[in-house]
Amino acid sequence: MALLEFPLAPALRINLGKRAGVTGGLLGVLCVFAEFCFLFPHVLVSNDGRAFYVEHLGVFRGILQVSIVVTFLLGAFSVLTLRSKAHGVIAMVLAMVAMLLGGGEAEPLTHTPRAMSAGLDFFALDLLVLGLVFIPMERLWGLHEQRIFRPGWQTDLKHFFVSHVGVQLISFAVLIPVQVFLSWAVRMDFQQHVAAQPVWLQFFEILLVIDLVSYWVHRAFHKVPWLWNFHAIHHSPLHMDWLASSRSHVVDVLVNRFAGFVPVFLLGFHPSAIYGYLVFVSFHAVYIHANVNHRWPYLRWVFATPEFHHWHHTSDEEGIDKNFAVFLSFIDVIFGTAHQPAHWPSRYGTTQFQPPETYLGQLAYPFKRHEKTPYG
Ligand SMILES: [Zn+2]
Structure with missing residues (x-):
């Protein structure tokens, strides 16, 4: 033709x-x-x-x-x-x-x-919405020169697919154990008091509570060798962009959701505040991985920005084990792990052992023997 x-x-x-x-x-x-x-x-x-x-x-x-x-x-x-x-x-x-x-x-x-049903709708719609928002954003404010279909995108798309299609299964795997084993600790009168507050106030309370818990869980994933082997998957992308945010081992995802849900369950926030938090944080988590040069002067010391989180993903020596917070970067300032110099990191990935590039290889990676931890 x-x-x-x-x-x-x-x-x-x-x-x-x-x-x-x-x-x-x-x-x-x-x-x-x-x-x-x-x-x-x-x-x-x-x-x-x-x-x-x-x-x-x-x-x-x-x-x-x-x-x-x-x-x-x-x-x-x-x-x-x-x-x-x-x-x-x-x-x-x-x-x-x-x-x-x-x-x-x-x-x-x-x-x-x-x-129980699969979340194929969630996968298709979220990929469409995130692609429409973040691909133009990365074209407009690109930090590093790189293609949309950069190396490793197929693996990240598989992670994205599993976490979205299996959304209900993942939720049940977290909600049911918490409800079964922690219902004794629930105080109804206290929960009614919490849920009666304005929804916007509960939204910020959820942010603070989950961030405090997540900070220490995240730090443990870096410092405990066998936990690191799971979290290394999330640190394995050599290119940062919106899709790289979805690369996480399913055990890493489950532990983090579990740790975040426990305080929310015990405190008894109103569902509107919880849904608001979930929508907000799912967009924010993608944004901070995106290949964009947004620096947010001053505010970067209060909430996590692309610059803040890119430093968390660097394999440059100065950024190792820094910037653990999910949203509130001042938590890292308080605990002495914040790092945001005047320049951007030069490279990303793990420092010693690089997990395999295939999806199944990444799932199996933590269960194989590693003589030393990458950051050890
Ligand atoms: Zn990490």
């Missing part, structure tokens, strides 16, 4: 064609996933999200329809601009499959929910 004569330099045309093909392919996968969510909501749609989707069905159908059209156009552009047609054709085929599965007229989610 003859390539279209776009008024573009050949290098730019190839570059744009590749990006269109890969982006179209990924968006196409999300569209097909979304169609599956409409077809099999009782298995694939998170129970928490179901009522919200049904209430705003027109909006979600519209998003799906637009995404399918964009997928097809990106694929077509890639096919017309590149000699290698694979990505473009895959994107176009995925768009057509999504249309055949129902397109924007997909059946409403009326099936009866089951007790």
Whole structure:
């Protein structure tokens, strides 16, 4: 097939064609996933999200329809601009499959929910929203020169997939043990007092309480050798960006959620404040890993910024075992572990043992013998 004569330099045309093909392919996968969510909501749609989707069905159908059209156009552009047609054709085929599965007229989610379901909806929507927010942000305020599809992105996407699709399983694995073993410690009158406070005040109280607990849990993950072997996975990316935030061993995720949930459960905050915290912190956690040059003068000593957390991920000697806080960076100032010099870190990753790059290799990594800990 003859390539279209776009008024573009050949290098730019190839570059744009590749990006269109890969982006179209990924968006196409999300569209097909979304169609599956409409077809099999009782298995694939998170129970928490179901009522919200049904209430705003027109909006979600519209998003799906637009995404399918964009997928097809990106694929077509890639096919017309590149000699290698694979990505473009895959994107176009995925768009057509999504249309055949129902397109924007997909059946409403009326099936009866089951007790446990996968969060495929959560995966597709969160990836779409985070990609739309953070990819342009990293283009506008990029810190390091690097590609969107930099080395290791497939592994990070697998971590992102598992943590989102398994969201309910992870939540149950944390909530049930806490409720079973700690219900004796609950004081109803005290909890009613806590939940009666203004929601915004409870939001800040949750931030403070969870951050104080997380700080010490995080520090333990760095200092206790066998714990470090789990946490090393999160420190293994050599490139920082929004997607690198999702790389964590599932044991690391479970322990952190457990440690954060215990004080929230005992204090009895109102669900609105807890949901507000979860939405806020999930965006913030992605932001501080992003490849952006935001420094937030002065405020960086109060809350965690990209600069603050990039120093936590560095393998430069001066930044080792610094900046443990999740959100409130002044906790590191209080405990003497804050480090934010005038320059940015030069490299990222672990210092001695680099975990493997494959997803399954990373899952198995903590269970294999390591003679020394990387920071030991
Ligand atoms: Zn760490």
